[in-house]
Every structure is written in structure tokens, then in C-alpha cells.
Amino acid sequence: MFDLTDLEFNESELPISSDLYIPEASECMRCGQCVSGCPTFRLFQIHEETPRSRIRTISKILVENLPVSADELAHLNNCIQCRACEISCPNQMRYGELFDQAQAKLQTPLKPLAKAAFYLIENKKQCAGLLPFVKGYLKSGLQKPLRNSGILEKLNLANAEKLLSEPALKPLFENYPTNGVSREKVALFTGCIAEHFDRETLEAAIKLLNANGFNVQIPKTQSCCGAIHRHNGKSATHLIENNFAVLNALDVDAIIHVATGCGAMLKEYENEDFKRRLFDINDFLLANWSVDLQLLSSNLKVAVHEPCSQRNVLKNQQSVYALLQKIPNLTIETLADNQICCGSGGSYMLTHPENSAQLRDLKQQIINDANIDLVVSSNFGCVIHLNSDETKVVHPLVFLAEHQKKNSPKNFTL
Ligand code: SF4
Ligand code: SF4
Known part of the structure; x- marks a missing residue:
């Protein structure tokens, strides 16, 4: 926090x-x-x-x-x-x-770095302007010497730097129409940084929604869900009201979130028009899966990590298992001790790095003991927190989209 x-x-x-x-x-x-x-x-x-x-x-x-x-x-x-x-x-x-x-x-005052983070979460244009520098840094070869120099610790940037991944620089399009038989129009909630730092999951969501016959809209002016603001005692009203104005005005049948951390916050918005059309991507795909969409088989063994926002707030973790069953021959397991948090906790991994790392180590031990090929988790924060050289962790959508047959409806290119 x-x-x-x-x-x-x-x-x-x-x-x-x-x-x-x-x-x-x-x-x-x-x-x-x-x-x-x-x-x-x-x-x-x-x-x-x-x-x-x-x-x-x-x-x-x-x-x-x-x-x-x-x-x-x-x-x-x-x-x-x-x-x-x-x-x-x-x-x-x-x-x-x-x-x-x-x-x-x-009303504890924000530290300067936290203030900067809140500013970037709220101002997506300014955040996007920094992305080429992030990408340049990750490709420059400076990472190792800078980490070794101790400067990052002195500037209190070491924990944030460890979580950096290569951002996608180009914005997503506003419309991804299906070229299969069209069913309905849906809007994708992308929030603040996921468009650039979790592009893989959003692309998989678009691909699967298109393949199931849905035209996908991604409104540019949507805001962060406000969860980090709310959990830190800061008003999120301006973000929430903007999301109501932008998303409620759309002519769509559903508003779909892909990260359970955002979904847990969106579910608690006080606006019935908004909530009536709100769906988690796992629930939505499961309820609307086209009989024509067959997936390739897999002989891998996958464990499902159940993020706390999914287990304790959305309570829809069973949809993930049901969706994965659409991949023939896949072995699906529940990760042991799923009821204990992995330590990600949104901004917690930055503000409480030691606690966060200890919980991740406990989870890593469980993953090692399970002897599996892959972990899937429906929350972006947990994915970046748990991913390591030892363990590949992806959103279940990414794994599902990878198993889409070549001849199934497929029409999006970036
Ligand atoms: S001790 Fe814990 S479980 Fe019991 S009433 Fe209090 S908060 Fe609830
Ligand atoms: S279980 Fe513990 S860490 Fe989790 S919300 Fe409750 S008090 Fe906080």
C-alpha cells in the first residue's frame, strides 16, 4: 500500500x-x-x-x-x-x-514517489509519453549495472524497477469487429496501464471475443478503476464518474473486465446501469462460447492460481476451470493453498516488498512441489508478481487463445 x-x-x-x-x-x-x-x-x-x-x-x-x-x-x-x-x-x-x-x-500524506504513481495512473497520455524511455532502458543493457550500482535502492526505485516489463508502445484500436457471424457489441475495460503492460492478455481477450462473434470496442477515454485510490484513502470519485460517463454512453451489450483486481472494484461501483452490463471475461466467454469454436488439444499440466480478488470478491474462480476444460486432454489442477494470498496485493508489492516476497516464496515452493508446466491466474498483478525464470504464469485467456485452431474465426491483427 x-x-x-x-x-x-x-x-x-x-x-x-x-x-x-x-x-x-x-x-x-x-x-x-x-x-x-x-x-x-x-x-x-x-x-x-x-x-x-x-x-x-x-x-x-x-x-x-x-x-x-x-x-x-x-x-x-x-x-x-x-x-x-x-x-x-x-x-x-x-x-x-x-x-x-x-x-x-x-489522511496520511503520500510520499513523493507514490504521488508520481497516482499522477501517472490518472493521466494516461503522460504515462504513455514515458513508455519509450522504459522500453529503451530495458533494451539498453543498463539494467544489470544500474541494479549492481545500488542507485536504484538509494532512489527507492529498486522494487518498482524489478517489476518492469517491456511495454507495448502503440495504443489499441477503438474497434475490433468480428469477421465471423456477428452476435453482439461489447466494450473492453482496460483501465490504466494494462493497455501497455498487459497487452498479451488484452489481445487474447479480443481474439477470443471476436472468434465467438463479438464486436469489441475499447473506449480511449475510460479511466483507471480507482481501486488503488480507494485502498489508500484517496478519492476515486473523478475516475468512477468518468467511467460511468464513458462506458454507460456506449451502445454495447456488455462491459467486460479481464483483470480480477479491477473487476472487484468495478463490481462495487454504485450505479445499476453500469453493473447490469458488467461481466468478468471468464464468465462471459463461458456463457457465450460458440459451438463452432474448437480448441487444439494439449498434453500439458496446468495449475490454476485463484487471485484473492477472484476468490473473495468476484467468487467466480470455477469459470476458469470450466473454460480450460475446452482444451482437450489438458490436465487442470487447483494450486494448493489457493486461499492464502500470493503477496501481490496491487501496490502492496511496492510498499511492503519484504512481506510480499516472503509470500511469493511460499507460493513458489507450492508451485515447485506441484510439478506442473504452467500456472494461470486471472489477475495482472499476480501474474507479474509470480512470473519468474522458474515459473511461467499467464492469464488463462492467453493460454486459451494460443490453442485456438487456425481455421476458427480469426480476424484481428495489430
Ligand atoms: S474475529 Fe474475525 S471472524 Fe470473528 S467476528 Fe471478528 S472479524 Fe469476524
Ligand atoms: S486476511 Fe489479513 S491480510 Fe487479508 S484482508 Fe484480512 S486482515 Fe488483511
Whole structure:
């Protein structure tokens, strides 16, 4: 998590769903059922790193207006916001929303680098202007000497630099019509940086949607979903309202997200017109798969990583397994310990690199023990966090699109 915000807090701006039961933080029964599934408790094995201890701190902030110590705040901010505690809580504590409200009330100032990151997330043109420099740097051969020099650590850029991947420089087109039998029009939610840093998944989504007969629109003026803003106590109202204005105005039958992290935020937007047409790509493809679209067989063994945003918020992980079954002969496994977060957590891997790396190492060990060929994960953040020389991790769409037969409807070129 970035170190929070110095912007004005207006509680009414928070995109909180009114149809959910949200108990006060003081309603925690302290039963402890949320403890064993909490990844930070798994790491530290102390009471202060449990959901119920954090709920106590949140109660001080939101209900009792009591001061919280630096230690309590540090333990609160160690939370990855995986929301595993929500699904195990018999009292239906809406932990994620309580956490966001507490962060909004705390108004901790942003550090300069976090401010810059928020600026780039919000201003896609300026972000795109930096991409040639990122690409040039990755191709220049400077990476190794710069890493060895220690300069990146001094500038506090080492963790961000490790996550860099070669960006796609050209923007996506606004329309990708199918050349098969046309069924419906859909819009693809691409958010902030995915267009350039997760092009592979978006291209696979377009390819599969086209092959299933859907005309795909990608509106240029859509914004970031606002999840990082919300989780850091910063207002996301301007982003959300822009997305309503841009996406609700489209003449499409569905608005489709491909990253479960964004999907979890979009699902909680308070706008029925928007939510009525909102679909996760896995659910949408499964429900609309054309009988004419056959996939090539594979003798690989694939494990499904279930991102927390998918398990704990969207709760649609079964769609991934069902989609993968369309590849004949593929062996599909559930990655053991899927209920424990991999440590990615959106910006958490930048703000809490040590915790994040320890959780990734635990997941890597599980992947090694599983003796599989490939891991699939429906969240961009988890994919970049878990990908390594040892393990190939891709979005399931990428794997599905690779198995599309040559003679099936195929019409998009970039
Ligand atoms: S499971 Fe729910 S009620 Fe029980 S300690 Fe955790 S947050 Fe409190
Ligand atoms: S959201 Fe995840 S990390 Fe945070 S308290 Fe709940 S289980 Fe623990």
C-alpha cells in the first residue's frame, strides 16, 4: 500500500455499495475464525497481524475516535487487503470497506514517489509519453549495472524497477469487429496501464471475443478503476464518474473486465446501469462460447492460481476451470493453498516488498512441489508478481487463445 493521502476526505465520495450489510468495527465478536487464513498471520504468527486485531484498530479510528499508536498503524497497514477474512467471518464483517474508510479518515500524506504513481495512473497520455524511455532502458543493457550500482535502492526505485516489463508502445484500436457471424457489441475495460503492460492478455481477450462473434470496442477515454485510490484513502470519485460517463454512453451489450483486481472494484461501483452490463471475461466467454469454436488439444499440466480478488470478491474462480476444460486432454489442477494470498496485493508489492516476497516464496515452493508446466491466474498483478525464470504464469485467456485452431474465426491483427 502506498503511504496514503494528504487529499481532502469526503466520506460520501467513497464508492461503497449501500446494499451490503456493513457492521460497525465494534461488532467484531473476536471469535478468531478469520485468523488462520490471514497471510500476514501466516508470516508473523502474532496477534497484532490478525484481522481481529486490525478490526480493533479500525474501531478506534472509525467508532471510538481514539488515538492509534505508530505500532498499531504499522500492523494495520501490513494488511494486504486480500479480504480472505471477509469470507470466513460469521458476522459478515465488511473488512475491505471498513479498512478503506479508516484509511480515508487517517489522511496520511503520500510520499513523493507514490504521488508520481497516482499522477501517472490518472493521466494516461503522460504515462504513455514515458513508455519509450522504459522500453529503451530495458533494451539498453543498463539494467544489470544500474541494479549492481545500488542507485536504484538509494532512489527507492529498486522494487518498482524489478517489476518492469517491456511495454507495448502503440495504443489499441477503438474497434475490433468480428469477421465471423456477428452476435453482439461489447466494450473492453482496460483501465490504466494494462493497455501497455498487459497487452498479451488484452489481445487474447479480443481474439477470443471476436472468434465467438463479438464486436469489441475499447473506449480511449475510460479511466483507471480507482481501486488503488480507494485502498489508500484517496478519492476515486473523478475516475468512477468518468467511467460511468464513458462506458454507460456506449451502445454495447456488455462491459467486460479481464483483470480480477479491477473487476472487484468495478463490481462495487454504485450505479445499476453500469453493473447490469458488467461481466468478468471468464464468465462471459463461458456463457457465450460458440459451438463452432474448437480448441487444439494439449498434453500439458496446468495449475490454476485463484487471485484473492477472484476468490473473495468476484467468487467466480470455477469459470476458469470450466473454460480450460475446452482444451482437450489438458490436465487442470487447483494450486494448493489457493486461499492464502500470493503477496501481490496491487501496490502492496511496492510498499511492503519484504512481506510480499516472503509470500511469493511460499507460493513458489507450492508451485515447485506441484510439478506442473504452467500456472494461470486471472489477475495482472499476480501474474507479474509470480512470473519468474522458474515459473511461467499467464492469464488463462492467453493460454486459451494460443490453442485456438487456425481455421476458427480469426480476424484481428495489430
Ligand atoms: S471472524 Fe469476524 S467476528 Fe470473528 S474475529 Fe474475525 S472479524 Fe471478528
Ligand atoms: S484482508 Fe487479508 S491480510 Fe488483511 S486482515 Fe484480512 S486476511 Fe489479513
